[in-house]
Amino acid sequence: MTRSRKTLQERFEQMPLAEQMGNIGSEVSRATYFKNKNNPEQVFNCIARALELTDSSIKAAQKNKLRGTLKELCLMREVMCDYFLGNNEYNINIKSFQNYFTQFAIAAALKKGK
Amino acid sequence: MKIIEKITLKELQAMTGEYYDDMIKGVVDVRNGILALNAALHSEIKSFLLDGGSAQEDLWGINIFPFLEGEDFIVYESLINIRPAQNNRSNIVQDGNLKKQIAKIVHSKII
Numbered sequence: 001m002t003r004s005r006k007t008l009q010e011r012f013e014q015m016p017l018a019e020q021m022g023n024i025g026s027e028v029s030r031a032t033y034f035k036n037k038n039n040p041e042q043v044f045n046c047i048a049r050a051l052e053l054t055d056s057s058i059k060a061a062q063k064n065k066l067r068g069t070l071k072e073l074c075l076m077r078e079v080m081c082d083y084f085l086g087n088n089e090y091n092i093n094i095k096s097f098q099n100y101f102t103q104f105a106i107a108a109a110l111k112k113g114k
Numbered sequence: 115m116k117i118i119e120k121i122t123l124k125e126l127q128a129m130t131g132e133y134y135d136d137m138i139k140g141v142v143d144v145r146n147g148i149l150a151l152n153a154a155l156h157s158e159i160k161s162f163l164l165d166g167g168s169a170q171e172d173l174w175g176i177n178i179f180p181f182l183e184g185e186d187f188i189v190y191e192s193l194i195n196i197r198p199a200q201n202n203r204s205n206i207v208q209d210g211n212l213k214k215q216i217a218k219i220v221h222s223k224i225i
Contacts, residue, residue, distance in 0.1 A: 051197070055170055055197075067161075077157065078155060086205065
């Protein structure tokens with residue numbers, strides 16, 4: 001991993017969870033856009049970035065011993081892979097899934113606005 | 115869900131049915147030689163092992179079919195295995211050596 005990428009990862013891990021999830025949600029939105037455009041290569045690229053960010057969030061949750069957050073992040077990761085790269089066996093409603101991230105983005109924006 | 119120290123084949127077979135008819139989901143920590151089995155989702159076992167100190171990059175999801183033999187006994191497939199950063203772009207473990215490592219750990223627990 002390049003030095004700048006590692007620095008970005010460290011900075012990401014230090015962000016509040018809401019901000020992390022907002023960023024992951026952005027990649028999920030982009031992946032949804034490309035899925036609707038039937039562009040699997042771009043879907044994969046977006047999800048690869050989303051997974052990288054998610055794994056950083058998981059690492060942070062593990063470091064901070066946030067058991068509930070850890071469990072939820074691992075589940076979210078599995079669901080993301082199932083919908084975008086699998087067969088949607090969990091029958092995800094993508095609008096609901098995107099809404100899930102939107103709530104975090106709103107929370108992050110509200111907090112910043114304070 | 116539990117970490118397996120030692121288990122007989124009969125005990126493995128008895129484990130089926132709780133979540134899946136003929137299969138048990140598992141996650142292996144290849145660095146520490148840990149096998150954890152039996153949950154509805156691989157992500158549940160993964161978070162359990164992460165909580166216990168395992169590192170994400172060492173955890174790989176499998177399915178054990180205790181009523182089958184040979185190469186069908188372990189299927190190296192799980193959504194948690196999709197890890198582009200580790201060059202595994204599929205839910206199936208791509209690296210042959212890694213598969214061997216996983217199999218060695220699984221079989222070492224079966225008495």
